[in-house]
Amino acid sequence: MGKSTRNQKKDRLQANHEAEETYSAVPHTLVFHRGQVGKNVGQLIIDIRKVMEPYTAVSLKVRKKNVLKDFVAIAGPLGVTHFNIFSKTPTSINMRVARLPKGPMLHFQVTKYCLIKDVVSSLKKHRMHEEQFKYHPLLILNNFGQDGMHIKLMATMFQNMFPSINVHKISLNTIKRCVLLSYNSESEEIEFRHYSLKVVPVGVSRGVKKLMQERFPDMNKFEDISELLMKGANLSESEAEQDEEHNVTELPQVYSGRGNMASQQSAVRLTEIGPRMTLRLMKIQEGMGEGNVIYHSMISKTEEEIQEILKRKEAKIKEKEERRKKQEQNIAQKTEKKEEHRKKSLEGIKKKRAEAEEDSEVEDPGAQDGQGADAESDDEAEYYRQAVGEEPEEGDCSSFT
Structure with a gap:
């Protein structure tokens, strides 16, 4: 089983x-x-x-x-x-x-x-x-x-x-x-x-078809059941024509x-x-x-016209590709300039930090409390925002401390 x-x-x-x-x-x-x-x-x-x-x-x-x-x-x-x-x-x-x-x-x-x-x-x-x-x-x-x-x-x-x-x-x-x-x-x-x-x-009469379909036909017109099977007069004209x-x-x-x-x-x-x-x-x-x-179906073109259409399409594709390459170059140049500007801004912050440290050593050597360091850090962050135009990332300003 x-x-x-x-x-x-x-x-x-x-x-x-x-x-x-x-x-x-x-x-x-x-x-x-x-x-x-x-x-x-x-x-x-x-x-x-x-x-x-x-x-x-x-x-x-x-x-x-x-x-x-x-x-x-x-x-x-x-x-x-x-x-x-x-x-x-x-x-x-x-x-x-x-x-x-x-x-x-x-x-x-x-x-x-x-x-x-x-x-x-x-x-x-x-x-x-x-x-x-x-x-x-x-x-x-x-x-x-x-x-x-x-x-x-x-x-x-x-x-x-x-x-x-x-x-x-x-x-x-x-x-x-x-x-x-x-x-x-x-x-x-x-x-x-x-x-x-x-x-x-x-070649089967309608009566026999009804028997095949388990439907009993009307036999009132027949004297014997053999008429149902033998005679073809009961075949309809439409069926005979088809x-x-x-x-x-x-x-x-x-x-x-x-x-x-x-x-x-x-x-x-x-x-x-x-x-x-x-x-x-x-x-x-x-x-x-x-x-x-x-x-x-309505427009027929000669071989020269078809070639001219193909040339125009190829020219459009080539022009589109050139525009795409030029756009990529412009994006790359903008990204490079932005990175150079960022580096210069960081160098300026570093220079300012160094100058601030020299001034603090002359005025109060060996004494910097936590509040002063926080204030200077805030000044550097604000300077970074004004110079670069972005929020400083973690470590951009604190790395100069």
């Missing part, structure tokens, strides 16, 4: 260790806003966090005094790899996607968006439950294989925001949602969609849901659960929004 307990503890620790390693190896994203964004954009941020679950901070609180450096500082210890930053101007809604810690940062304009509540309310029957958000969504990129550095960079950025999958090891039961990003080369816009995924067996060649596949594994067996034909159905966005790439910038602009 004791051996079994030890083995259980060992297995539990090993499982926890593997879970921590797996969790730290996947990308994590923080979704937040900068500035005033309003109620609707604030709800959009909450919906995007829902999409990025479970590898995001769902209840992240942002204060007005927080700056971008604050988020960068906590990103490392928390294992955060990406930022998704929303902001709003009088004319547009913007979204920035940044790769930590050194960039790049992609600037998007949100031309259209629709919240989860709006998408769900437009459906006759939605399919969204908390169990779906225990696993990350499957990313699908459409039409990103075109030429262009900015298109490839967008595709790489989006791919790295979501955990990669191993098709040979993944369990199909962990795939409950998918995110579709479709690029339109003519309008240069990206359509963002979020779907719930469901798998159902193909299950076609484009969404029917053979399952390699057993999938959750009655009738979804391995090596059997099943249909994959998608239901949009929102949010949805239409994005337009505006520019790509090196670093965390402070580096060179390597792509701009």
Whole structure:
């Protein structure tokens, strides 16, 4: 019994260790806003966090005094790899996607968006439950294989925001949602969609499906139970239209849901659960929004103009470095002058002390009481304050006694 307990503890620790390693190896994203964004954009941020679950901070609180450096500082210890930053101007809604810690940062304009509540309310029957958000969504990129550095960079950025999958090891039961990003080369816009995924067996009537779901169907219209199993007239038109060649596949594994067996034909159905966005790439910038602009959708520069901009930036950096060196030299000179002034003041105090001792020896040789010494010490301290402009340190005046 004791051996079994030890083995259980060992297995539990090993499982926890593997879970921590797996969790730290996947990308994590923080979704937040900068500035005033309003109620609707604030709800959009909450919906995007829902999409990025479970590898995001769902209840992240942002204060007005927080700056971008604050988020960068906590990103490392928390294992955060990406930022998704929303902001709003009088004319547009913007979204920035940044790769930590050194960039790049992609600037998007949100031309259209629709919240989860709006998408769900437009459906006759939605399919969204908390169990779906225990696993990350499957990313699908459409039409990103075109030429262009900015298109490839967008595709790489989006791919790295979501955990990669191993098709040979993944369990199909962990795939409950998918995110579709479709690029339109003519309008240069990206359509963002979020779907719930469901798998159902193909060619089964509604009555049989009810039996699979442990719901007894209404058989008033049937003369014999064989009609429930043999006739396909009870299959609804909507189900018949959805299950076609484009969404029917053979399952390699057993999938959750009655009738979804391995090596059997099943249909994959998608239901949009929102949010949805239409994005337009505006520019790509090196670093965390402070580096060179390597792509701009509205401004194109020749090679000579780019070199001229780089030269101006290098000149500014060089000028800033020279100012810093000159400032350090000025500080060093001031410190040296201050030390020389202090030494001269101490020499003056010492000289005055010596003269005072000579005068006291002439007037009253061999007789100095404690009160006289204290008075002279006070005079020296006052002289030090006037000469140096600082309070005397312990030993500066008493050392001459």
